[in-house]
Amino acid sequence: MTRELIIAGFGGQGVVSSGIILAHAGMLEDQHVTFFPSYGAEMRGGTANCSVVISSEPVASPIVAEPDILIIMNEPSLIRFEPQLKPQGLLLYNKTLIKSEPKRTDITIIPVPANAIAEELGQGRIANMVMLGVMAKKTTLLKLDTLKKAQRVRYKKASEEQLNLNDQALERGYNFL
Amino acid sequence: MVEKRLMYGNHALVEGIIYAGCRFFAGYPITPQNEVPEYMSIRMNEEGGVFLQTESEIAAINMLFGAGAAGVRATTSSSSPGISLMQEGISYIAGADIPVLIINVVRGGPGLGNIAPAQSDYYQATRGGGHGDYFTITLAPNSVQELFEFPRLAFELAEKYRNPALILADGLLGQMMEPVEFTFEPIDPKTLPEKNYALTGCKGRERRVVRSYDLRSGKLEELNWKRYKKYQEIIKNEQRYEVINDNDADLMIVAYGTCARVAAATMKMARDKGLKVGLLRPITLWPFPKDKLAELGARINNFLVVEMNCGQMIDDVRAATRFRPQIHFHGRPGGGVPNPPEVLKKIEEILGGAQ
Structure with missing residues (x-):
């Protein structure tokens, strides 16, 4: 089974980190993985996105044209990527920051107040962890515990306090559904 | 492990x-x-x-x-x-x-x-x-x-x-x-x-010279030969490649690097639809795996070269297959990256047209 994801949002929302955490978690669960970020002429406050493929077989193409799962953190990314989602695909979007409604009727849509939940934990910037937690629950693609392990690799220079907060955000997302 | x-x-x-x-x-x-x-x-x-x-x-x-x-x-x-x-x-x-x-x-x-x-x-x-x-x-x-x-x-x-x-x-x-x-x-x-x-340092041994020229009459020609x-x-000795699904192929994709990854995904999608597609991936671009391509070109009628340019390796594929098969091209120049659905569409055009 192969599942292709695109994660998109503002630069600074942890979009690229989320992708790396997913890829790392996939590897820890003995899946084949690829991660590819948009790179280069991006700027702070501009849009960032990355593609992740997690598969039981070797990954042929790291380029995701029609994702199975979309994790959308801001409004411009919703407009750009919603049309690309596969029919019957899963759209998770950050309800706190996105005011417009998704238009597709052939997909599963889950609005997540990701920034609001993160703010309750005291830190808006961990909204990305909330989204990953929701995805783990909804898709059974990756275990919550594996995501916790993977975030500790990604943020290996962070304080124990911060890492625990990330874990909590993952859990809040996981228990959101 | x-x-x-x-x-x-x-x-x-x-x-x-x-x-x-x-x-x-x-x-x-x-x-x-x-x-x-x-x-x-x-x-x-x-x-x-x-x-x-x-x-x-x-x-x-x-x-x-x-x-x-x-x-x-x-x-x-x-x-x-x-x-x-x-x-x-x-x-x-x-x-x-x-x-x-x-x-x-x-x-x-x-x-x-x-x-x-x-x-x-x-x-x-x-x-x-x-x-x-x-x-x-x-x-x-x-x-x-x-x-x-x-x-x-x-x-x-x-x-x-x-x-x-x-x-x-x-x-x-x-x-x-x-x-x-x-x-x-x-x-x-x-x-x-x-x-x-x-x-x-030549202390205790013959002196050595490293240079790209020899000005004595006829010597440079000799060096070039x-x-x-x-x-x-x-x-x-050194032509390297990977070949997949060539035995029953009606069409071989030829692609290297990133395009070979895209081609592998496309091949799988095509096979799922019953289209007999294979893949030749050159690993050495020079020397180009021309011997394998000559063999494939003698028995397979359609080739699709996929490159992130306007068509460069396609010349080597044409020459290696001695211009016998139909050689098609899908390219994305200037930083464009092809994706599997668009390459599949091209294959369907080619094989659909041939039937």
């Missing part, structure tokens, strides 16, 4: 270079390979090697000439415009028969171009690139794992034939992350055999 590490392609290249026993790196930053010098500056320091950020690409390639002439494994890395600047030096190195490793993480061109992935330097890489009658052994990795493994292979081939070797990657391979298995033990440079041409024979040997 060998430990796996999730790595950027550019970082895997650096580890591959270190593991290959190379302890000399000179280069100048350019996107999309900046992570190579950045990470190399840390790793070379840890390994007690030489890392030099030079004042220009021209300086880097000439330092490589010097290090190679001194008999050590030496590498530079750049991207398209920087590689163009290096061509004079590469020609001198080829003319002096010095093995070095040059890495091109290709970006969109021509000119300044852009920083997106591309394969538009195929002609430059496979036709020598600079002036004079010469070739560089050119390897085309298509995964982060191969970015780790190919520096060693490149040095082995370069030293076997005393010829510069090139790794032709692209921005996507450099920027992507995949798990890497460290499949071999790091090579200790001290264990590498001494070179009989190396300029190491000698090198020509070497190239014939390389062409005979």
Whole structure:
């Protein structure tokens, strides 16, 4: 089974980190993985996105044209990527920051107040962890515990306090559904 | 089981270079390979090697000439415009028969171009690139794992034939992350055999000369013929490729690097639809795997060449298959990257039209 994801949002929302955490978690669960970020002429406050493929077989193409799962953190990314989602695909979007409604009727849509939940934990910037937690629950693609392990690799220079907060955000997302 | 590490392609290249026993790196930053010098500056320091950020690409390639002439494994890395600047030096190195490793993480061109992935330097890489009658052994990795493994292979081939070797990657391979298995033990440079041409100080032995010319009448012609024979040997012995699903194929995709990954996904989609599609992936671009293509071209009627350019390798496919089969093309120049659905559409047009 192969599942292709695109994660998109503002630069600074942890979009690229989320992708790396997913890829790392996939590897820890003995899946084949690829991660590819948009790179280069991006700027702070501009849009960032990355593609992740997690598969039981070797990954042929790291380029995701029609994702199975979309994790959308801001409004411009919703407009750009919603049309690309596969029919019957899963759209998770950050309800706190996105005011417009998704238009597709052939997909599963889950609005997540990701920034609001993160703010309750005291830190808006961990909204990305909330989204990953929701995805783990909804898709059974990756275990919550594996995501916790993977975030500790990604943020290996962070304080124990911060890492625990990330874990909590993952859990809040996981228990959101 | 060998430990796996999730790595950027550019970082895997650096580890591959270190593991290959190379302890000399000179280069100048350019996107999309900046992570190579950045990470190399840390790793070379840890390994007690030489890392030099030079004042220009021209300086880097000439330092490589010097290090190679001194008999050590030496590498530079750049991207398209920087590689163009290096061509004079590469020609001198080829003319002096010095093995070095040059890495091109290709970006969109021509000119300044852009920083997106591309394969538009195929002609430059496979036709020598600079002036004079010469070739560089050119390897085309298509995964982060191969970015780790190919520096060693490149040095082995370069030293076997005393010829510069090139790794032709692209921005996507450099920027992507995949798990890497460290499949071999790091090579200790001290264990590498001494070179009989190396300029190491001639005290107590005959003096050696490394140069790309010989001004005596007729000598340069002689040298070129000698090198020509070497190239014939390389062409005979070193054609590398991967071939999948050719036995029943109605159509073979020919693609390397990133495009080979896209092609592999397309092949799977096509097979699911009952379309008999195979894939030939050249691993050496020079020498081009023309013998295998000649064999395939004699029995398969349709070929689709997929490249991130307007059509360069397609010339080699046409020549290798002796213009017998139908050769189709799908290209994305200027930093465009093809995706599997669009390549599948092209295949459906070709095979649909043939039925």
